[in-house]
Amino acid sequence: DVQSMQERFEDSFDIGAAVELYQLEGEHGEVLKHHYGSVVAENVMKPLYIQPEEGEFYWDDADQLVDFANEHDLDLRYHTLIWHSQVPEWFFIDENGNPMVEEEDPDQREANKELLLDRMETHIKTVVERYKDDVDAWDVLNEVVDDGGGLRESEWYQITGDEYIKRAFHAAREAGGEDAKLFLNDYNTEINPKRDDLYDLVERMLAEGVPIDGIGHQAHIQLDWPTIEETEESIRMFDSLGLETHITELDVSLYGYPPTPAFDTYADIPEEAFERQAERYHQLFTLYESLDDAITNITFWGIADDHTWLDDRAEEFNDGVGKDAPFVFDVDMHVKPAYWAMMSEEPAT
Numbered sequence: 001d002v003q004s005m006q007e008r009f010e011d012s013f014d015i016g017a018a019v020e021l022y023q024l025e026g027e028h029g030e031v032l033k034h035h036y037g038s039v040v041a042e043n044v045m046k047p048l049y050i051q052p053e054e055g056e057f058y059w060d061d062a063d064q065l066v067d068f069a070n071e072h073d074l075d076l077r078y079h080t081l082i083w084h085s086q087v088p089e090w091f092f093i094d095e096n097g098n099p100m101v102e103e104e105d106p107d108q109r110e111a112n113k114e115l116l117l118d119r120m121e122t123h124i125k126t127v128v129e130r131y132k133d134d135v136d137a138w139d140v141l142n143e144v145v146d147d148g149g150g151l152r153e154s155e156w157y158q159i160t161g162d163e164y165i166k167r168a169f170h171a172a173r174e175a176g177g178e179d180a181k182l183f184l185n186d187y188n189t190e191i192n193p194k195r196d197d198l199y200d201l202v203e204r205m206l207a208e209g210v211p212i213d214g215i216g217h218q219a220h221i222q223l224d225w226p227t228i229e230e231t232e233e234s235i236r237m238f239d240s241l242g243l244e245t246h247i248t249e250l251d252v253s254l255y256g257y258p259p260t261p262a263f264d265t266y267a268d269i270p271e272e273a274f275e276r277q278a279e280r281y282h283q284l285f286t287l288y289e290s291l292d293d294a295i296t297n298i299t300f301w302g303i304a305d306d307h308t309w310l311d312d313r314a315e316e317f318n319d320g321v322g323k324d325a326p327f328v329f330d331v332d333m334h335v336k337p338a339y340w341a342m343m344s345e346e347p348a349t
């Protein structure tokens with residue numbers, strides 16, 4: 001058995017993985033228990049799964065992950081209380097059955113806004129009250145800033161403006177108490193104009209007393225993008241606001257965006273690509289360790305190369321064919337060059 005990643009980095013930060021429930025068992029479960037100190041649900045805690053119909057909460061799947069974390073003494077990140085994707089449509093339909101975003105009458109728009117904020121608060125409070133003793137960090141909101149800068153024009157935004165951001169954090173604080181760690185999570189936090197707009201938003205929210213405790217940098221990155229300097233600069237900027245830093249969805253894609261040309265199968269990926277990826281992991285973890293006063297958790301968005309959302313993306317751009325390989329374990333759950341590189345160790349022979 002190779003050294004546990006969690007043990008290796010424990011003095012600096014926890015190492016986590018996003019999981020689907022089937023991965024709690026078998027080989028995935030073994031790797032999870034040996035190498036990781038925290039878990040997060042890849043899907044089952046998102047609003048679509050938790051409250052598919054208004055007032056009908058579905059806890060079975062989420063409970064399974066909570067029980068697993070408790071049983072194996074793992075930290076738990078909650079992803080995500082509110083998001084623009086994987087959210088059931090009923091949130092945005094008014095009492096008359098009309099889509100709120102299409103409403104033109106100012107009085108009805110105002111009523112819709114309050115109704116939506118009420119629904120959001122009910123969702124947040126119900127979830128947080130249920131799991132507050134189990135969850136170590138909450139992604140309260142996910143991806144509120146647009147890639148091109150400014151706030152994302154989601155239904156949440158179109159109906160409430162930035163009010164939903166404030167009310168979401170206040171609701172989570174109210175239900176979770178002072179100990180709840182409340183995060184704002186986003187991707188491409190290294191890249192302008194998004195980075196600076198996110199920074200300005202958070203600074204403004206903090207000045208208004210909105211209880212944000214941490215920033216989640218998703219870190220869906222590539223072999224050469226973003227630069228290590230951009231990653232460092234971004235982590236330092238948000239740290240300077242006095243916030244905790246989590247790296248929440250780390251994976252290192254072999255491809256650019258859009259991901260073409262993709263390798264068709266795992267066997268087609270040349271050793272050279274894995275070596276480049278290993279250098280990238282070494283570079284990253286060297287940086288992360290040097291910033292360990294800021295960073296308290298580093299979570300991979302998956303466990304091993306057999307299961308990654310990036311395959312869907314590679315396929316989407318390549319007529320249904322394509323395989324990515326973003327992690328430090330291969331499709332058979334064996335360590336890759338990237339594992340030794342992130343650990344700064346020579347491969348065992």
Ligand code: G3I
Pocket residue numbers: 042043085086142187218249309
């Ligand atoms: O649950 C249904 C299932 O009933 C159905 O048969 C099947 C057929 O397609 O789809 C299943 O839903 C899929 C779901 O994952 C659960 O497997 C959706 O189609 C699929 O789109 C969804 O993808 C997830 C994606 O978020 C949704 O946007 C990925 O697994 C998940 O890795 C990804 O995670 C996001 C983070 O939450 C936020 N940051 C970006 C990250 C990557 O996109």
